[in-house]
Amino acid sequence: MNLRISSRARDQLRQQLAYVAERNPSAAVRLADRVIAAIEGLAEGRRTGRPGTLPGTRELVVTGSALIIIYQMQPNQIEVLYIKHARQSYERLEEADLDDEDDIA
Numbered sequence: 001m002n003l004r005i006s007s008r009a010r011d012q013l014r015q016q017l018a019y020v021a022e023r024n025p026s027a028a029v030r031l032a033d034r035v036i037a038a039i040e041g042l043a044e045g046r047r048t049g050r051p052g053t054l055p056g057t058r059e060l061v062v063t064g065s066a067l068i069i070i071y072q073m074q075p076n077q078i079e080v081l082y083i084k085h086a087r088q089s090y091e092r093l094e095e096a097d098l099d100d101e102d103d104i105a
Helices: 008-022 023-044 090-099
Strands: 002-005 059-061 068-072 077-085
Touching: 002 023, 008 023, 008 077, 023 068, 023 077
Parallel strands: 002 077
Antiparallel strands: 059 068, 068 077
16 A cells, blocks of 8 residues: 655654654654554554544554554555644644645645
8 A cells, every 4th residue: 555644744753753852862763663663554554543533534643652643544545644742733733734735635
């Protein structure tokens, strides 16, 4: 199955890892490994996670963290739309879409 990660999701992941790395670099490495493993699981076609809060999405909580991968499943592709912290509001994600619609199909 094809996997696409939006530029917004990549940026969000970079921000989360930078925040953790400032406090604990080794924890940031572990977190990156967990996120990669979760995304690879999606690419292998494992339908994991729960129905998403945003219409048409699913959500996967990254094990051992407060990060949530928000994605869409399509017939031949999985698209990671966002990677958010559990405390971040969904409204902020939707507002960002109004400002920058270039990488969400």
